[in-house]
Amino acid sequence: MSAPYDLNDDSVVVVIGSGAGGGTLGTELALKGIDTVVLEAGGRHEIEDFSNDEWGMFGQISWLDMRTTSGNWRVARDFPNLPAWIVKAVGGSTVHWAGASLRFQEHEFKDLSVYGEVAGANLLDWPIALSDLEPYYDKAEDRMGVTRTHDIPGLPGNNNFKVMKAGADKLGYRRCSTGRMAINSRPRHDRAACQQIGFCFQGCKSAAKWSTLYAEIPKGEATGKLEVRAQAQVLRIEHDDTGKVTGVVYADAEGNQQRQKARIVCVAGNSIESPRLLLNSASSLFPDGLANSSGQVGKNYMRHMTGSVYAIFDRPVNMYRGTTMAGIIEDEAGYDPSRGFVGGYEMETLSLGLPFMAAFLDPGAWGREFTSAMEGYDRMAGMWLVGEDMPQESNAVALHPTERDQYGLPVPNVHFDDHPNDIAMRDHAYRQGAAIYDAVGAVRTFPTPPYPSTHNLGTNRMSERSRDGVVNRWGQAHDVANLFVSDGSQFTTGGAENPTLTIVALALRQADYIAEQMQSGVL
Amino acid sequence: MRVVDRRTQVSRRGFLKGGSAATAGLVVLSVSSGMITGPTGAWAISVVNLQTATMQTLIQMARDIYPHDRLADRFYAAAVAGYDEQAGSDPAVKEMIESGVADLDGLAEARHARRYAEVGWEAERVALLREIEEGALFRTLRSGLVVGLYNNPEVWPKFGYEGASAEQGGYLERGFDDIDWV
Ligand SMILES: Cc1cc2nc3c(=O)[nH]c(=O)nc-3n(C[C@H](O)[C@H](O)[C@H](O)COP(=O)(O)OP(=O)(O)OC[C@H]3O[C@@H](n4cnc5c(N)ncnc54)[C@H](O)[C@@H]3O)c2cc1C
Numbered sequence A: 001m002s003a004p005y006d007l008n009d010d011s012v013v014v015v016i017g018s019g020a021g022g023g024t025l026g027t028e029l030a031l032k033g034i035d036t037v038v039l040e041a042g043g044r045h046e047i048e049d050f051s052n053d054e055w056g057m058f059g060q061i062s063w064l065d066m067r068t069t070s071g072n073w074r075v076a077r078d079f080p081n082l083p084a085w086i087v088k089a090v091g092g093s094t095v096h097w098a099g100a101s102l103r104f105q106e107h108e109f110k111d112l113s114v115y116g117e118v119a120g121a122n123l124l125d126w127p128i129a130l131s132d133l134e135p136y137y138d139k140a141e142d143r144m145g146v147t148r149t150h151d152i153p154g155l156p157g158n159n160n161f162k163v164m165k166a167g168a169d170k171l172g173y174r175r176c177s178t179g180r181m182a183i184n185s186r187p188r189h190d191r192a193a194c195q196q197i198g199f200c201f202q203g204c205k206s207a208a209k210w211s212t213l214y215a216e217i218p219k220g221e222a223t224g225k226l227e228v229r230a231q232a233q234v235l236r237i238e239h240d241d242t243g244k245v246t247g248v249v250y251a252d253a254e255g256n257q258q259r260q261k262a263r264i265v266c267v268a269g270n271s272i273e274s275p276r277l278l279l280n281s282a283s284s285l286f287p288d289g290l291a292n293s294s295g296q297v298g299k300n301y302m303r304h305m306t307g308s309v310y311a312i313f314d315r316p317v318n319m320y321r322g323t324t325m326a327g328i329i330e331d332e333a334g335y336d337p338s339r340g341f342v343g344g345y346e347m348e349t350l351s352l353g354l355p356f357m358a359a360f361l362d363p364g365a366w367g368r369e370f371t372s373a374m375e376g377y378d379r380m381a382g383m384w385l386v387g388e389d390m391p392q393e394s395n396a397v398a399l400h401p402t403e404r405d406q407y408g409l410p411v412p413n414v415h416f417d418d419h420p421n422d423i424a425m426r427d428h429a430y431r432q433g434a435a436i437y438d439a440v441g442a443v444r445t446f447p448t449p450p451y452p453s454t455h456n457l458g459t460n461r462m463s464e465r466s467r468d469g470v471v472n473r474w475g476q477a478h479d480v481a482n483l484f485v486s487d488g489s490q491f492t493t494g495g496a497e498n499p500t501l502t503i504v505a506l507a508l509r510q511a512d513y514i515a516e517q518m519q520s521g522v523l
Numbered sequence B: 001m002r003v004v005d006r007r008t009q010v011s012r013r014g015f016l017k018g019g020s021a022a023t024a025g026l027v028v029l030s031v032s033s034g035m036i037t038g039p040t041g042a043w044a045i046s047v048v049n050l051q052t053a054t055m056q057t058l059i060q061m062a063r064d065i066y067p068h069d070r071l072a073d074r075f076y077a078a079a080v081a082g083y084d085e086q087a088g089s090d091p092a093v094k095e096m097i098e099s100g101v102a103d104l105d106g107l108a109e110a111r112h113a114r115r116y117a118e119v120g121w122e123a124e125r126v127a128l129l130r131e132i133e134e135g136a137l138f139r140t141l142r143s144g145l146v147v148g149l150y151n152n153p154e155v156w157p158k159f160g161y162e163g164a165s166a167e168q169g170g171y172l173e174r175g176f177d178d179i180d181w182v
């Protein structure tokens, strides 16, 4: 039973966005008995609405509002208006995510101390350590049902994994498994086990994969303390003369503007929309954007070093069968500057269906070189490379000077240049990925360029000192006490690991802090 | 391990959206005013707003951009047939296509003394396409084909791709781990 709250109820906590960060935070606050309204720009599409159709699902729930790109990254050339693949729907990108759930390594909270200054990089230590997050990692893993934690068995390996594993063994890699996945390997928490459907990126029809849409939000709603208002796109956050936020203005399904009052506002729109919203909320009191006295809102945009390696063999693989990403090699994830770069990377199995493969294998390519590769589709194995990229101040989400969206607001431009460290890491990862497949007899390998960003991070970063970042160790804005950032934009640095487990752990930790601050009357 | 049967499953005559045909290197189509018919008469599309010869050229370009000898002409025809309707509703599209094809034919006439669609070797046609690949016609056609050709469920078995699986219970009992050679 969902609780409807009045627009003028200024006792509620308003959470903007219902994905990994917002959906988890909203649910956790409600479970603690706190009145919470989650405003979500997209619609509510339940499992029955999912289809095993790559372009169909992409069109149905992706964030397709106008965005622009600049910089030397290849995405700007291949997908100039699609810098990122983010979901606009209740559940956010956890509807499409693959489920890989890894903890950060201890040193990845202390990049500046461990790596030292890296020219051109805006490195900083997090204001928290692994030990601060460990209890919340534990709680998050339990909640999400992460395999290989809490006595949950690993998923069985599919064809794509078996090829990776054979190559990893030949190369002497020792940390290759079906990984830690927020996908039920057996029924758990009222959700079924994975049926090896193979369309994890299109929304899991069996609910085996954790998503805030069906694994969190309904639990929050059942308390009567959570209202999730879909098709409510927040346009700006408002504040009073003292600089405290008082509520938000959003556009409802009909495009009418509504004002929801709030005691506390938490921003979790993912790392492009969250800084855009703060920048679009500029006022005479906050002329450079809300909570932006540091000038760091929108800066230090990170997207992980990514790339893929696909390989063709002389015999069938049928990689598309089964779980998309249940396979990982972790041996390259550590810190080892002798490889010619700082930070590390993971290699994870990945398969795309034929329609997406045509679009992403080598965007823009044509002719027989390309089509002969496509004809090897059923003999292909594939992996995704994902590693830590360097935060750079000039890599930024900024308001476009002229382009406006359907509400008349400046659209975001996403500027990204690869750092030399990112390029060195990608080259290394391409070589190792190809070597893995060559070791099992690949006849042809493809170093496939990055897709539109699925891991968007860092644009409202956490810092000890207010001049270095936007939020403090709790995700609370340095400048505005009752304003929080609750998504991946808080990340000070990106780590080598897929970010969602860390986003969820931070949200659970933030919920404890908010509840405690409310209880003690500070907020 | 279970592999996908690539043989063409259906064979019936009809206007596109159905039908089947043998494969061909140079697209051999019978072109009459307002109608393009496949070589064995197994399929046909009507052309109302573009010149019929223009549609023939688009079909040839489609095959030359993404040549798959396993795919019959009808799949390429299906992927570009929609431009006729677009040309009917948007004069700018019609102009872009007609003038783009005229330019391409001009290049073909200059090099080979015949229209693009009648140049005999794929390599010669591809060399002509390389000269126009930055132009509006080529870019529109190529990016449209990525979806128009490869998102057609009828072509998937030809690549060994099985498409939707949830309805069949996923691959848990249907070969998700049946690889037998690693
Ligand atoms: C295909 C794919 C595969 C992935 N696989 C993995 C994986 O295996 N492991 C992993 O760790 N991560 C993975 N990710 C990334 C993961 O989905 C994200 O890291 C995570 O969901 C981000 O959480 P978030 O809360 O920051 O944003 P999201 O989950 O994207 O949620 C943001 C929500 O905010 C809403 N919103 C934005 N602006 C507004 C506004 N102004 N008003 C109201 N609502 C707004 C959006 O509509 C959206 O619903 C994957 C992503 C994709 C796309």
Ligand code: SF4
Residues within 6 Å of the ligand: A183, A193, A194, A195, A196, A197, A198, A199, A200, A201, A203, A204, A205, A206, A207, A208, A209, A322, A323, A324, B170
């Ligand atoms: S493979 Fe498993 S997790 Fe992925 S969509 Fe299918 S059932 Fe869900």
